[in-house]
Amino acid sequence: SLLALVGGLSGCKKSDPRKAGEIFIGFSSRDLSAEYTAKLSEAVVEYAKTKPGVRLVMVDAQSDAQKQISQVENFISQKVDVIILNPCELEASTPAVDRAKAAGIPIVLVNQVTKSAGDAYIGSNDVDAGHIAMEAVARKLGGQGGVLMIHGIMGTSAQLQREAGAREVFAKYPGLKLVDHQTASWDRAKAMALTENWIQAHKGKFQAVFAHNDEMAMGALLALERAGIKKDVYVIGIDAIAQALSAVKEGRLDATVFQDAVGQGKGSVDAALLLARKQPCPKENLIPFRLVTRDNLSEFLK
Amino acid sequence: MLDRNLLHRFGILIVILLIGLGLSVCTETFLSLSNLTNVARQISINGILAVGVTFVLLTAGVDLSLGSVVALSGVACASFAHPGDHTVALPIAMGLLTGAACGLTNGMLVTRGAVAPFIVTLGMMTVARGLALIASGGRPVSNMSPELTNLAGDFLGLPIPLLCFAGVTLLAWLFLRHFRLGRYIYAIGGNENAARAAGISVANVKLFAYTLCGVLAGLAGVVLAARTTTGQPNAGVAYELDAIAAVVIGGTSLAGGVGTITGTILGVLLIGEINNGLDLLSVSSYYQAVIKGVIIVGAVWLDRRQSRS
């Protein structure tokens, strides 16, 4: 079987020799098993296909910054024209950017910045996401009440920034109390168990749950529904994944924060092409987060 | 052997009771019925997996693919569970069959291929995860029929996942104690060559153990999908570690041949209790990790010390 595989490999034609004028883009995605990133990456790939004369190669860093650095190194040896990087980490992915710059290859950052600025950045600020979500909570509770916060994997950029945004809001509303906070590692089942335990420990002491992503918000939602106390608790997540949107539509989930995966994906390809053709390209293209509730849901359901 | 196992059980049991005592003093809720039902619901998935992997560990094997197989089976189940699609039996069957297929493949590679279980199941861990992502396109498979998601609900006041876990436990216990095949599993784990020389068909027994473990991972996948109302391709990461930990805490040797289902259940209870208790005490996430690790090692150490004296 192995021989067959190797045979199959050698049978493949030498990956097309570069055609003159073809633009070769290397794209390192943060983690394709995460729904939001998968959506963004798909947008990048699909959009690049619509552009003639463009070849895009996508690799998946599986949330490992050191792997991502390796992938950028690989791109450099492959002599790509431009790199699109969806960084795993604010800090740890920085050497990848430095390496590309040192090699004189333009690099576009998407969805997450790094310490060293890229040649262009398309995305939004995760601090805003946390801020928007907690603001919605504060508005709903009138600045008074108990809140539970479910973290993503501790120490990841998204977790840190979303928490920072939320903390700004807590600082603003002294009546808003953080009753408890705990990680559920972006995982729905873990968030569900966590919320079940919280319902035992803090019953009646909280009026809202803010989860760092929609997966965990869905878990919290299911636990609250099962306990029959959803009506007393405001639940909000981030990302606006499909299931969250339909839950908002059904009036189960109160709100989520929309991040424009497709917009970011397309924007990054556009920027990459401009850079590759040595045309002027805006340094930053911020696509803001937006709160999604039942009222404006129709704009997001496509 | 009986006495020794009683002591084993005793040691962990004491730790469980002590922690329980501490928790019911420190929190008002730990001993409440609703919290205990919670714990029961939360341990069910790990419990089902732990029972399955007990069989494999007893043969001196290992199964690292559990978590991925849970995800793949959950996706398989959810894909056939859209409302009005089919009866509730089909998605369940698909989940179990998927698990069985993975387990059977593991077993075949271990027995006929003579590849080390660690490598085989590590490979399956990657492959099943990849297949789950491919089958679902990387997105959670949602829109499951209420008939299926109700499986995470209650029946006669008891959580259905708990009933599944209890049923599986009972059958496994009966099996290991009272069936010939059960005895063969111990014999193979104790000394594979001697078992072969005693006329036991080692390959078939192992194949059975891996397949059963796969089926139970499939069941866990179905329960998880029902509980989270989706088939998540990235669910179940590192579940195998929790399951194996529960089994080993319960006194099963990784070298095979020694261990009981009762022990496994105690291991599952201890882990579930720690997870629940730390949340109830609102211990910070960072410290939760440290405390959990220390308690588990400490419990096993205490247990082994006691059983030696």
Place this chain on the structure above:
Amino acid sequence: MLDRNLLHRFGILIVILLIGLGLSVCTETFLSLSNLTNVARQISINGILAVGVTFVLLTAGVDLSLGSVVALSGVACASFAHPGDHTVALPIAMGLLTGAACGLTNGMLVTRGAVAPFIVTLGMMTVARGLALIASGGRPVSNMSPELTNLAGDFLGLPIPLLCFAGVTLLAWLFLRHFRLGRYIYAIGGNENAARAAGISVANVKLFAYTLCGVLAGLAGVVLAARTTTGQPNAGVAYELDAIAAVVIGGTSLAGGVGTITGTILGVLLIGEINNGLDLLSVSSYYQAVIKGVIIVGAVWLDRRQSRS
């Protein structure tokens, strides 16, 4: 012993060469100097870990805490590496010492506490991760001095991580083949009772193996911190699995007593080659998972089949 190991090596070597051949036909870049340097840089961390865990696996133990210890050591190293803070020696020493402390603790619990290595190191996996988060406040420790981050750079045209890996390998090879303590590691893994009866201090030798494994995990943590210019508390997740996989692919038995450093290196090379090759071929990551799993199991199967005949 030599002949059989030669055959083992041969089997995996053939697979490595065949895949290499396929890759250099299918891609323009695989055989380029810059890509090979890349591969060398990328495998260094897994290589250092794999060499370390070879020692533990040879004693019939296991170390699941590697990934977390890498993170903790990286944080420890980075915390002392702010520009102008100290010389470059201190942060490196801190990383290594942290790793050593974790390894020593593992070893003490395994030998004096008589707790199964699986449980001990699973506990350490959780504890070290928690400590890394506590020590860093959950935030990556950045602002490292260029002297330290330069350690991820080149020396005489060779990547420094590769030089570390090569040095570690050479020492480990010498040690296992030519030193008494090295042979005792094999003896203990092969038959612990016999080793004890021959007057070998089993506990001390095991303690040494775990501590060494910890030190090398500390080294890997330093290299990783230098490479990513931060001490990441959540780095290194599941690194232990890749490391153990490399060792087992290289012919080391999880039951202990059998295996060589040469084999481990081949295992590291195979995994590195697959990772690099699949990315170069731009295989979709979902399929990458499947293919990677199949190749690893297939390679081991081929290797074992060949070495049996």
Place this chain on the structure above:
Amino acid sequence: MLRALELRKDFGGLTVLHPVSVDFRPGEVHALMGENGAGKSTLMKTLAGLYRPDGGHIEWRGQRADFASPHDALVTGIAMIHQELMPIPDLTVAENITLGAEPCNPLGFIDRTRQTERARELLRELEADINPSSLMRSLTVAQTQVVEIAKALGRNADVVLMDEPTAALSDHEVAALFRVIGRLKARGVTVVYTTHKMDEVFKVADRISVLRDGQLVDTAPADKLSPEKLISLMVGRELSDIFPTRLPPSTEVVLEAADLTREPYYRGISFTLHRGEILAFAGLMGAGRTEIVSALYGLQPADAGQIKRSGEIVRIMSPSDAIALGIGMVTEDRKGLGLIPALSVRENISLSALPSLSRGPLLDHARELSTARDQMAAFSVKASGPEQPIQQLSGGNQQKALLARCLLNQPDIIILDEPTRGIDIGAKAEIYAAIQELTRQGKAILLVSSELPEVIALAHRIIVLRLGDTSAVLDAATTNQEAVLRFAMPL
């Protein structure tokens, strides 16, 4: 030299060694004798630092000595040959022999040349033809035992404890060992010796201590004891006739082998086995006896040749095939192919016969237990009960339990490879009687044994092997040890 003072040892409440005091003098060979489970190994292991005594202490050259580990004992000058073989399978013979005492060069590197030389020297002293650089895994049980002996001799200890060193050896190697013991004695080394081979004791021992149920019965100079007296001290009663008289076999052929070959172990092996017959294989260590009977049981099928069971050609590819054909076997490799250490005596005894002890797929626990009890009584397996883990039994009792396992299946053809290895004289007599009873019932027996008296007294016919070839087929009634040995020795 070495003295045990009121030594006591308990295992989980069970006292195995009641306070025992013995002294061992320089330059003497001191035999420890006793039935299976009398406590001989326990006493030796305590002297060698493997067990901590629960009472009393050890005295070394007049000083109290506390051994925390075998290391301490070895440093003091006490080495032990263990009854339980302890090879490290994936190291070489030389590495096994020098384990813990490797010659090193000043840099700390192991000096392989000297290591191999040392091993070769020790093996030469034992007159064993074993390549120091071959892997331990490839050795036969007998060769492994020789290596164990070499390992202990290599320590140049002042006291060498030998726990059944010859259990798996045949006369040739035993003679070599005795010559080595003679040289040791001359150097003033103390040898403590345990065996169940009666003739050996009186050949080597200067003094004999007898243990019964963990108690020292008597210590006496060897020349003051007769075999009969010794046996009655050990067993607590007189033992008149050990070997039963042979019964004539029938003419019905139950098993026929033609031209069995598996290079390089044996070739062209042909024989017929009749109902009620005992056919023995004799030969020196490594002659291929074990390999041949392993083929008949499917453990290691032959490469060529034919096997007929009651006239029908059969293929035996695994032990389960053999069992289905009514063939049972007690293997020579007790630890590797016999015991399931963590399981109880009951579970070990019933293992092969579980299908007949079940109702459908369900085990019949009550019947299993009563059967196990019966078997334990029939083979006088000494244990605290059927639930004791078999690894806690003394070596001889483990062997009896395995015999019980094999016979429980009621096979028509029984292969016994060194069946009385490590079994005491009293139990041997019972086993011989059991074997005779089996032939009376019409069972056929293939016997491999290194104890020639046993072979000659029990068997009807003897096939003598020389390096894998049949060198003679002898009628046991008319042959003697010298004749067998003549055909067994290499030309």
